Amino acid sequence: MSRLSRVLCLAAALLCAPSLRAAEQAPDWVQIFEEASHVTDWKDLLADTASGSVSAASLLGISGESVTPVENLRDVVLGLQGLGSGGDRGTLALSVTPGRTGIAPVPYASYRRSALARLWAATTFAYAQGDADIEEKSFARRALSVETSLVLHEGDDELVIIGDTLKNPRGTECDVDQLDDVQAARKVYEQAREAQQHEADLAMAKAIAQGHYPPGTEPQPVTVVMQENALSQAKQAHYKACFDQALKRVRWNRSRLALMYGTGWIKPASGGGRQEGLGQTLVVSLNYGFESLPSLRERLGLMLTYRQTWAEPVLSSLAAGTPDRKSSALLIGQLAGGNSRIRALAQFSNARSRDITASQRAFKEAAGLDLRVREGLWLNLRVGRQRAVGGDSNETGSLLSLSYSPSALLK
């Protein structure tokens, strides 16, 4: 049975659990996850630490897979071409991380020494638009967001880890100088030059040995053209393994601070109705990796997320024309353990509002399982208690979804 199949079976078992209490009484979580992932050492268990994203796309419920990362103008044009002929109709999601594009690149030297530079390198701006049907009425929506994050301990930053591995490559995949194909490609140039220059070099060396020095004129700098050739290809082929090996040293539960802000607008797709704001959302998220507790630093992660919304429309009143609005504060805590492909977590929140906004649909208590389908793409399963849409009761809910973690925040 493939790993995916095993996990899906586990997910199905959780979905069939009659209640969260029953799930909590499951025989042995550690044993279940070990069986699911063939991991026998809990120390190896890691988890994705992506915090509750408030990206423009997620505000509109647009799949992260649909987001076009913008590195240049061409990407914008490609994104716009995905729109329908109606201009503002259709789905569009763009995100740009200026510090990691040619727009405002962050020099590595600055990145290495400055927390502000690392913060800017992780800052992502996003725009999204899409249609939605609410109470049988069609709406067009737009959203903007900005988010950033900072790994609190410099040595846990993935790019710093890669740079340090390149600096001390002995015994790692990054020690490309020792590889036969690299050495062979390098020698082609050196041997040709040595054969070409040896006679003249030897004659000059003998003259210098006798005290006859050549005129000491200052040379003019030569502009070097970086080339793609056998040597570069040999090196590049090994750097993928080098980077991948270095990234395995990134702790899943590294301590990190994330800040996110988003806002949006909605209007009827036809009939010229008034545009309404979707409110504003601010998220502050802190992950704590238990660095000071050696027995836990590789095993558990505690994530606290505070989500403040202002003038968020109440879902059930949106179709009425003049939506009721509500500001709310939501605190979510998660305790997680897992590995690079699978994670288990328990979640608690203070969701308690009577008029249910999108934010307040968060689980009050939940148990969950996340499976990494591939880099950046996660299958999320949650079973727990949440407020009913009517707002006057709780209900048991389950969620099986795919989510996307932008690479600027998570690798």
Add this chain to the structure above:
Amino acid sequence: MLKTITGPATFSLNATDSSAFVEARSVIKTPTETGYDTVGEPLRLSNFGAQSPMPVALAPGLYRVFVEFTVIENQNGGRYDYRYAVNGTDLFTSHGDVNTSADPHDTRVAQQDFLLVVKPAGQS
């Protein structure tokens, strides 16, 4: 290219404006009757490693220095801008962007060499 110095040699790489990883690997060789002998270990200067300038004690004489520049794209992109100098004199410069494909590790190299004449201290 020929660079003449007096006393110790100091090699330096300035790549502080590069978002990509930049490394200059220098191998110092001296000519012999049968070929070239390598002097010491390769010098590795980079924007992720050894600090510049790096002093190297060399006996008076003639050396051929082979320099291999490598630029590796990383998450911050492939932009690079570097200057390689000996005793404060720029010998090689380059700037550009190696991010030319979908591969996240686009890598480019350049191999250069120059003659280094070391005069005894006190000799002009």
